[in-house]
Amino acid sequence: MALGLLHGFAGTTHLFGLIPALALPTHLAAVYLCGYGSGNLLAMGGFAWLVGWAGARLSDWGVQAYRLGLGVASAGAIAVGAVWLVA
DSSP states (O other), rough: HHHHHHTTTSSSSSIIIIHHHTTHOOOOOHHHHHHHHHHHHHHHHHHHHHHHHHHHHHHOOOOHHHHHHHHHHHHHHHHHHHHHHOO
16 A cells, blocks of 8 residues: 555656646645545555455465466566557
8 A cells, every 4th residue: 555655646646636736726726636646546546456356366266377367467567668668
């Protein structure tokens, strides 16, 4: 959860969180930032829950299924990183 929180505060926060808030009046900017932060935390928490749930189901099926899931996730992460590096 802490890693998700840290990740949520990094990255595109300045584009989707702060720049639109600068264009709003003060009271609306505060509401917008609270909504953005809450939505970000809920989305990351939901995704972390989904990954944890999938990992738990795979581990119930045995070590081989669990390792296959880890391999697929690792290959996907490497592929996304390669695309980002090339782009």
